[in-house]
Amino acid sequence: MFSTGSKYFFGISFLGAVSFAIYMFLIAESAIGATALLGLVAATALLTALVISTRDGSKDEDGFAASAAAPTASILPLIGAIGATLLLVGTITSPVVTLFGIVALLAALVEWAVLSWSERASSDVAFNASLRKRLLNPIEFPVIAAVGLGVIIFSFAQITLAVEKSVGAIAFIVLGSLVLAAGVLFSLRPSLKRSLVTGICVFGAVGIVAAGIAGAGVGIREDLVHAKEEGHYMHQECGAEKSKYFDKLPLEGVSATSSVDTHIDLIDGKLVASVQGIAGEQKTITIPRSNATNIVFRNMSDGEYRLVASLGSKMVTADVKEDVVQCTQLIPQGSEQMLTLNIPKPAEAGKPFTLTIPGLAGQSIEVIVP
Amino acid sequence: MRHQNTTNALVTNVNRLAGMRRRVVGAVTGIATTMFLAGCATNAPQDTWKPKGPNAKIIDDLQKPVFAVAGIIGVIVTAAVITAVIKFRDKGQPIPHQSHGNPALEITLTIIPALILTVVGVFTFRTVFDLAKTSDTEMIINVTGQQWWWEYDYPVQNEFGITQPIISSGQLVIPAGTKVLLRETSRDVIHSYWIPALNGKRDAVPGRVHLNRIEADKPGIYAGQCTEFCGLSHANMRMEAVALSKADFAKWVANQLKPYTSPAENTLAKEGEAVFMNQCTRCHQVNGMKRADGTPVIAAPDENLVSGAAPNLSHLMSRNTFAGATFDLLNTTCRKDVWGADSESFGAKYLSGVSEDCLNQTDLRGWLRNAPAMKPMYANPALLASTGGKYRGMPNLGLTESDIEKLVAYLLTLK
Numbered sequence: 001m002f003s004t005g006s007k008y009f010f011g012i013s014f015l016g017a018v019s020f021a022i023y024m025f026l027i028a029e030s031a032i033g034a035t036a037l038l039g040l041v042a043a044t045a046l047l048t049a050l051v052i053s054t055r056d057g058s059k060d061e062d063g064f065a066a067s068a069a070a071p072t073a074s075i076l077p078l079i080g081a082i083g084a085t086l087l088l089v090g091t092i093t094s095p096v097v098t099l100f101g102i103v104a105l106l107a108a109l110v111e112w113a114v115l116s117w118s119e120r121a122s123s124d125v126a127f128n129a130s131l132r133k134r135l136l137n138p139i140e141f142p143v144i145a146a147v148g149l150g151v152i153i154f155s156f157a158q159i160t161l162a163v164e165k166s167v168g169a170i171a172f173i174v175l176g177s178l179v180l181a182a183g184v185l186f187s188l189r190p191s192l193k194r195s196l197v198t199g200i201c202v203f204g205a206v207g208i209v210a211a212g213i214a215g216a217g218v219g220i221r222e223d224l225v226h227a228k229e230e231g232h233y234m235h236q237e238c239g240a241e242k243s244k245y246f247d248k249l250p251l252e253g254v255s256a257t258s259s260v261d262t263h264i265d266l267i268d269g270k271l272v273a274s275v276q277g278i279a280g281e282q283k284t285i286t287i288p289r290s291n292a293t294n295i296v297f298r299n300m301s302d303g304e305y306r307l308v309a310s311l312g313s314k315m316v317t318a319d320v321k322e323d324v325v326q327c328t329q330l331i332p333q334g335s336e337q338m339l340t341l342n343i344p345k346p347a348e349a350g351k352p353f354t355l356t357i358p359g360l361a362g363q364s365i366e367v368i369v370p
Numbered sequence: 371m372r373h374q375n376t377t378n379a380l381v382t383n384v385n386r387l388a389g390m391r392r393r394v395v396g397a398v399t400g401i402a403t404t405m406f407l408a409g410c411a412t413n414a415p416q417d418t419w420k421p422k423g424p425n426a427k428i429i430d431d432l433q434k435p436v437f438a439v440a441g442i443i444g445v446i447v448t449a450a451v452i453t454a455v456i457k458f459r460d461k462g463q464p465i466p467h468q469s470h471g472n473p474a475l476e477i478t479l480t481i482i483p484a485l486i487l488t489v490v491g492v493f494t495f496r497t498v499f500d501l502a503k504t505s506d507t508e509m510i511i512n513v514t515g516q517q518w519w520w521e522y523d524y525p526v527q528n529e530f531g532i533t534q535p536i537i538s539s540g541q542l543v544i545p546a547g548t549k550v551l552l553r554e555t556s557r558d559v560i561h562s563y564w565i566p567a568l569n570g571k572r573d574a575v576p577g578r579v580h581l582n583r584i585e586a587d588k589p590g591i592y593a594g595q596c597t598e599f600c601g602l603s604h605a606n607m608r609m610e611a612v613a614l615s616k617a618d619f620a621k622w623v624a625n626q627l628k629p630y631t632s633p634a635e636n637t638l639a640k641e642g643e644a645v646f647m648n649q650c651t652r653c654h655q656v657n658g659m660k661r662a663d664g665t666p667v668i669a670a671p672d673e674n675l676v677s678g679a680a681p682n683l684s685h686l687m688s689r690n691t692f693a694g695a696t697f698d699l700l701n702t703t704c705r706k707d708v709w710g711a712d713s714e715s716f717g718a719k720y721l722s723g724v725s726e727d728c729l730n731q732t733d734l735r736g737w738l739r740n741a742p743a744m745k746p747m748y749a750n751p752a753l754l755a756s757t758g759g760k761y762r763g764m765p766n767l768g769l770t771e772s773d774i775e776k777l778v779a780y781l782l783t784l785k
Contacts, residue, residue: 259578261555277553277581278510286525286535288514290671290678291557292577344672346655370523370535370682 004120005051008113013044056121071119080108111136152205155212161224162215178204238308238327240359247306252335254296260338261285261293264307264355264365267300271355271363284366285355290344295355297328298336306330309367310354311343343369415567415593422567422592423585425501429570432497436490443486501570504581507551511542513582515554515561515574516677517600517762518607518745519694530619536626537657539681540695542611545619546589546713552582557677558762559601565594565611573598586613588713591690591720602746603763608695618717625721625785626685630658633783642780645773653680653764656784676760686784687724693764696745697733704728723785731778738774740766 020037083104090098118132156175160168182200186192219225227245237243254260262285263274272281287293297307311324328337346369347353353367419434421427509530514521522543524536530545542565544550554563556574563582564571572582586592596607614622633639647659647667655669672678686692690700690708698705704727711719733744742749747763754760769777 261579276579277504277507277551279505279507284526286512286523288512288521288523288555288557288679291514291555293555294577342678344678345668345670349666368525368535370537 003056005056006048008117009044009048016041076108076112155209158212158215161220162218238325247330250329250331254336254338259294260296262295265298273365286368289369292342295339299331304330304332305357308356418566425569428500508548509550513552513554516557518603520609531623537682540691541689545616546586546613549585554580560598561596561600562598564597565592567592571597589613589716606696606745614717638779639783642776645776655682657684676757676762698730699724700728701730
């Protein structure tokens with residue numbers, strides 16, 4: 001009764017049903033997972049029924065005759081075994097290893113299952129091979145291309161992180177020029193030997209990967225290591241003076257203007273607030289507790305200024321208190337930047353939350369959190 | 371004999387079919403009648419056909435003629451379909467002559483709906499722009515939705531006597547005859563604010579502020595409901611707008627601004643305050659509450675709840691509802707008294723708040739005993755891994771009956 005193809009889909013359907021049962025009984029935290037598994041079961045069950053009803057689309061008994069033939073040798077079981085090993089090793093080393101193991105195992109299982117199925121589809125070997133290609137090539141090609149491209153990009157990133165910034169720029173220009181030149185050559189000489197084209201591409205890719213491995217071996221260049229260690233790019237420096245790292249290349253425009261609660265404008269040295277829905281200029285703004293509220297600072301005064309939100313203090317350890325301060329970058333006249341405030345508690349009595357401009361005395365907007 | 375049996379079986383089947391048909395017709399008629407009569411319900415506080423304010427009236431002025439036109443068209447189309455089905459049903463007649471297209475008829479049937487839609491569209495656009503008008507706003511209230519309740523905070527507005535921010539939940543208190551602008555947002559997922567008697571719906575979206583203007587003609591209570599599916603207890607996310615006369619609203623404001631008074635020593639309420647401080651202030655704020663050493667008690671809902679906020683319970687007993695307006699603080703008798711009051715006497719009845727005699731002890735005690743049992747919430751401690759141990763809604767605190775007794779006594783002091 002069961003044809004070769006129907007066994008394949010029935011297998012997936014059965015495994016899906018088992019997974020669904022396990023998921024529901026042991027995990028069941030989300031309806032999304034259950035719905036996905038149930039969908040898989042339903043879809044493969046339908047395919048099983050269709051394949052049985054059409055007997056794998058065969059008009060004759062070739063498929064049954066082919067089932068007697070021995071399967072061809074394949075490297076897929078080995079890949080599956082490596083995947084299973086990585087999966088186990090990953091459980092005691094790193095989740096990344098587990099992830100690689102799962103991917104390798106799943107890929108090998110799918111490839112192997114489809115290969116076995118296609119080899120028994122008919123007694124015509126060529127037809128069976130074309131059947132496998134028709135099913136798997138649309139998946140294999142994009143995946144292989146994406147992985148290959150990812151490896152090359154990652155390798156090139158390792159090169160640019162290892163060498164000096166100016167050398168990295170030159171490397172990028174040289175590599176881009178070489179790719180362009182190769183592209184021009186291939187298009188002008190379509191009669192080039194396939195082996196030559198393949199050789200050039202492989203040579204280039206292997207070269208980049210090798211250089212990337214070498215770059216990773218050398219490690220990240222020193223100034224980046226220091227910047228990371230000292231948190232130059234994450235640490236906000238909210239004083240009046242220009243910060244070497246935090247104020248580097250300040251953003252000068254805000255795109256999410258529809259989600260702005262309040263505009264804080266510095267106009268000719270005067271700080272005013274315009275709150276959405278409230279007419280007139282305000283000197284205090286009220287924002288809900290524990291709610292992300294977007295504030296846009298617009299510098300309309302001559303000079304570079306930043307907006308600083310002083311939001312009280314918080315306990316960082318049992319006996320150490322730290323001021324909570326957020327700020328924009330130092331921005332020139334005509335620029336704007338957004339601050340997102342999320343204040344969990346009201347201000348302590350006598351210590352109001354404020355928005356101020358460093359270096360500009362007497363200008364302050366009070367932030368009230370009820 | 372055999373022929374007789376066949377005839378009897380045939381008659382039995384025909385009778386059975388006739389009986390089944392009678393039952394189906396009876397059921398359909400019953401359902402249709404019930405639905406028709408449901409439209410006549412008098413106790414329907416969320417009736418969209420009874421506007422109680424200018425904005426709702428603007429919507430009503432549009433929806434009634436549109437509904438009438440749509441109704442007439444609906445009746446005509448239904449009648450035409452039924453007539454065609456009955457008149458031209460298969461009676462064994464030959465298939466009539468088939469023709470392809472009728473340009474005059476097709477153009478007519480395109481132009482007439484287009485004209486109707488154009489007219490409806492013009493009036494709809496005018497209504498949309500009328501409803502969007504906010505320039506003549508007289509009062510501002512920030513409205514923040516979260517699973518599954520609404521928070522209202524009133525920024526300082528000296529012209530209404532609001533000299534310090536006021537924060538409340540469940541019931542939105544507004545002065546009647548005043549154009550009130552609601553600045554709506556959300557702390558977690560998308561909600562939608564809708565009090566049908568006062569205006570249409572407006573979504574409350576995280577990270578955005580949406581404006582919604584309401585105004586009540588007369589004092590009274592107007593019921594509403596969240597209208598954007600927002601999780602497990604969406605159906606229990608209710609709200610009530612309470613409109614007071616301007617004089618009564620001033621009294622309400624004055625009461626909300628009253629400083630906190632700790633219960634007298636050696637009372638059950640004082641013991642309840644201690645329980646509240648130990649258990650409830652992890653999430654709930656009562657403004658002005660202080661510890662024995664004089665330091666203010668600041669709740670930390672951001673550490674315990676996904677939304678980062680729990681209802682501020684200052685002056686709780688000046689409200690008539692709790693738990694996102696799902697339950698009444700007033701018992702049935704007192705609730706009827708407030709809801710049934712005319713606009714002249716309503717203010718005084720509402721402002722009297724919740725006394726011990728009027729308290730809905732059953733629901734309040736039930737809530738304190740096991741909140742998730744009364745309102746579905748994701749409050750199972752075993753399933754909080756995905757939220758970092760934070761709850762959505764109030765968990766079961768495992769309070770003893772003695773604690774509940776003390777807490778009720780304390781909460782009654784929060785007038």
